[in-house]
Amino acid sequence: MLDSLFRPKKVAVIGASSKELSIGNRVIKNLLDFGFKGEIYPINPKADEIRGVKAYKSILDCPDNIDVVHMVIPAKFVPLAMEDCGKKGVKNVIINSGGFSETGPEGAAIEKDFLEKARHYGIRVLGPNCQGVINTDVDIRAYCNFTFTKPEPGYISIVALSGGVAEVIHQAFSQMGVGTRIYASNGNACDVTIPEIIRYLGDDSGTRVIVTYVEGLRDASTFMEVATEVAAKKPILAMKAGRTMEGAKAAASHTGGLAKEDIATDLIFKKAGILSFRDEGELIQAAAAFASQPVPKGNRIGIITNTGGPAVIGTDVMVGAGLTLPPLSQKTEKLLSETLYPEASVNNPVDVLATGTAQHYRTCLDAMMADNNFDGVMVNFVTPFFVDNESIAREIVEVSNQQLKPIICNLMTDRRQWTEVVKILQYGGVPCYALPGEAARAMSALVHYNKIRSRKIGEVKHFAEADKTKGAKIIAAAREKGKSNLSAEEVYSILSAYNIPTAPWRIVKSAEEALKAAAEIGYPVVIKADAESIVHKSDMGGVVVNLKDADAVQTAAAALQNTFSNDDLCFFIQKYMPGGLELIMGAKAEDALGHAVMFGIGGIFVEIMKDVVFNLTPVSSGEAEEMLASIKAAPLLEGARGKQGADRQKLAEIIQRLSQLLTDQPDIREMDLNPLIAYEDQVYVVDARISI
Ligand code: ADP
Numbered sequence: 027m028l029d030s031l032f033r034p035k036k037v038a039v040i041g042a043s044s045k046e047l048s049i050g051n052r053v054i055k056n057l058l059d060f061g062f063k064g065e066i067y068p069i070n071p072k073a074d075e076i077r078g079v080k081a082y083k084s085i086l087d088c089p090d091n092i093d094v095v096h097m098v099i100p101a102k103f104v105p106l107a108m109e110d111c112g113k114k115g116v117k118n119v120i121i122n123s124g125g126f127s128e129t130g131p132e133g134a135a136i137e138k139d140f141l142e143k144a145r146h147y148g149i150r151v152l153g154p155n156c157q158g159v160i161n162t163d164v165d166i167r168a169y170c171n172f173t174f175t176k177p178e179p180g181y182i183s184i185v186a187l188s189g190g191v192a193e194v195i196h197q198a199f200s201q202m203g204v205g206t207r208i209y210a211s212n213g214n215a216c217d218v219t220i221p222e223i224i225r226y227l228g229d230d231s232g233t234r235v236i237v238t239y240v241e242g243l244r245d246a247s248t249f250m251e252v253a254t255e256v257a258a259k260k261p262i263l264a265m266k267a268g269r270t271m272e273g274a275k276a277a278a279s280h281t282g283g284l285a286k287e288d289i290a291t292d293l294i295f296k297k298a299g300i301l302s303f304r305d306e307g308e309l310i311q312a313a314a315a316f317a318s319q320p321v322p323k324g325n326r327i328g329i330i331t332n333t334g335g336p337a338v339i340g341t342d343v344m345v346g347a348g349l350t351l352p353p354l355s356q357k358t359e360k361l362l363s364e365t366l367y368p369e370a371s372v373n374n375p376v377d378v379l380a381t382g383t384a385q386h387y388r389t390c391l392d393a394m395m396a397d398n399n400f401d402g403v404m405v406n407f408v409t410p411f412f413v414d415n416e417s418i419a420r421e422i423v424e425v426s427n428q429q430l431k432p433i434i435c436n437l438m439t440d441r442r443q444w445t446e447v448v449k450i451l452q453y454g455g456v457p458c459y460a461l462p463g464e465a466a467r468a469m470s471a472l473v474h475y476n477k478i479r480s481r482k483i484g485e486v487k488h489f490a491e492a493d494k495t496k497g498a499k500i501i502a503a504a505r506e507k508g509k510s511n512l513s514a515e516e517v518y519s520i521l522s523a524y525n526i527p528t529a530p531w532r533i534v535k536s537a538e539e540a541l542k543a544a545a546e547i548g549y550p551v552v553i554k555a556d557a558e559s560i561v562h563k564s565d566m567g568g569v570v571v572n573l574k575d576a577d578a579v580q581t582a583a584a585a586l587q588n589t590f591s592n593d594d595l596c597f598f599i600q601k602y603m604p605g606g607l608e609l610i611m612g613a614k615a616e617d618a619l620g621h622a623v624m625f626g627i628g629g630i631f632v633e634i635m636k637d638v639v640f641n642l643t644p645v646s647s648g649e650a651e652e653m654l655a656s657i658k659a660a661p662l663l664e665g666a667r668g669k670q671g672a673d674r675q676k677l678a679e680i681i682q683r684l685s686q687l688l689t690d691q692p693d694i695r696e697m698d699l700n701p702l703i704a705y706e707d708q709v710y711v712v713d714a715r716i717s718i
């Protein structure tokens with residue numbers, strides 16, 4: 027339990043300093059200024075007091091039961107200080123100092139040293155090389171941190187390794203007038219981890235929404251497990267940075283080499299039900315909405331506005347994000363026609379006009395809350411000098427407090443002139459945004475979150491007849507031979523062990539046998555060059571399709587023999603499958619996570635189209651269907667422009683069979699089924715590759 031870290035009663039600072047511009051001084055100032063409810067013990071061998079607080083020569087001289095010790099001393103002194111903390115029975119140590127694993131092997135050795143001591147004494151360590159924690163709970167008021175943002179109490183908790191980003195996010199909330207709850211930045215995270223903190227925040231009743239920033243996940247499987255568990259209880263909003271190669275490198279070089287250029291983090295977010303963002307501004311603005319507003323039950327939004335243009339911008343943004351603006355119900359329309367000014371526009375958006383009164387706003391808000399056509403309301407509110415804006419703000423707050431449906435507000439005003447209006451809305455917990463697009467994006471995030479949480483995952487099907495042992499045997503034998511790429515024979519045998527449908531095929535050594543095989547399969551056939559070193563067959567002229575008779579096979583076989591002089595050259599004869607839709611499935615091993623499974627538009631243009639989606643194993647029935655639905659070319663699967671569609675049920679089944687194959691055979695590094703040829707009522711794999 028991290029309770030003693032986040033809710034400390036006694037905090038000591040080893041390295042407390044009388045120098046104003048030092049962390050050892052700042053931490054004490056912050057605790058005092060923030061009104062820490064517990065006791066502070068500065069430790070300094072030479073000073074009697076620091077900032078008016080009685081100082082102690084050593085941690086050993088302090089009263090007992092110390093919850094948190096800050097260490098603000100050079101790295102080399104930390105192990106010894108840790109030993110003292112152990113003897114004293116200290117529960118947690120926050121190491122603000124740097125000079126550990128982030129600097130190289132020497133620092134890493136010191137980190138290992140103090141960590142061993144901490145473990146020996148059962149001390150939990152936050153950091154090193156970190157800012158610390160803050161808890162705004164009125165009973166605690168712990169500012170165990172050397173940063174400068176003074177948060178108002180609120181419901182958003184922030185956790186990140188990077189102190190810089192955590193502080194930027196923190197500061198942004200403060201500037202928006204949005205309160206925060208717990209703040210934790212744990213730097214090198216040698217002991218207390220991000221998942222552990224997320225789990226704590228999940229249990230913290232004062233935290234309504236968790237915001238996290240990651241550059242890569244160290245212990246991906248634990249993160250996944252914890253995030254899945256916590257996201258089921260409250261919203262987690264996350265941002266992953268280090269997406270570009272350059273970004274990943276910058277991330278890797280600043281906090282002990284964490285980030286990899288990967289898709290795994292996104293897939294974990296998706297699978298765990300985390301709402302993920304690519305822009306920190308959007309993340310912050312969305313979090314502000316989650317902090318005070320209920321999650322909508324659907325995507326139908328009503329807009330109330332007192333000025334035209336901004337409502338148009340808001341509409342565009344929301345519709346672009348998949349939200350809808352349904353018409354008013356007849357009842358609402360009638361009511362508003364009777365209540366608003368005759369010139370007002372009684373549609374969605376409702377334009378109450380600049381002269382619209384507080385009563386007009388109230389009637390609209392109440393009507394939309396009661397109207398079953400709407401799941402949430404966006405208010406565009408410009409503050410004209412000729413109306414009572416404070417009363418309007420109060421009405422918005424009153425309706426927002428009922429928590430019936432989410433309300434977000436695009437407040438267009440001069441915040442220095444209309445301070446009272448801003449205050450009423452802010453303290454009333456109405457999320458306010460300066461731009462219509464920002465407000466609309468925050469609403470879209472709420473809607474999107476509801477979609478994520480209410481999606482039907484289905485179950486992970488188990489295909490009992492799949493022959494795991496046979497698959498494992500083939501892979502083990504290939505490994506024995508030192509192969510990393512399986513032969514066509516091996517690959518197709520594994521597919522058949524899992525009942526993944528392939529076009530009928532034979533592998534033969536000579537042109538003569540090719541003729542026999544073709545006759546057995548039935549014309550037309552395809553002939554492909556098969557040898558260990560031939561990877562992209564068609565690039566090298568190794569695929570000849572639509573061979574209608576024996577003559578054609580003979581000619582093609584002779585041509586292949588000419589082109590390829592490989593000693594191990596074989597002929598892969600396959601049934602020709604004309605006219606279907608070429609799709610791709612694939613897989614890539616992800617450290618400690620199983621595999622990422624891919625589905626998309628296949629064939630030779632796959633690299634150009636890049637219309638593929640991924641999901642982590644095990645892929646459930648709902649997830650498989652979601653994959654089919656989420657490629658850009660999804661309408662092609664339904665059939666378009668007179669072309670037949672694809673057997674989606676069969677495709678979903680193949681994705682799940684593939685998922686089971688990958689789960690059973692963890693040695694598979696990469697896999698490609700490209701293409702699968704899909705018809706309205708059947709699907710066949712016609713090319714496959716597996717590397718181990
Ligand atoms: P590679 O990917 O190694 O170049 P493929 O076996 O995928 O070789 O063949 C290349 C292309 O030839 C496929 O993308 C597909 O368009 C076509 N093709 C291959 N086999 C068949 C088949 N049995 N029926 C119809 N078209 C095929």
Ligand code: MG
Nearest residue numbers: 700701713714
């Ligand atoms: Mg291919």
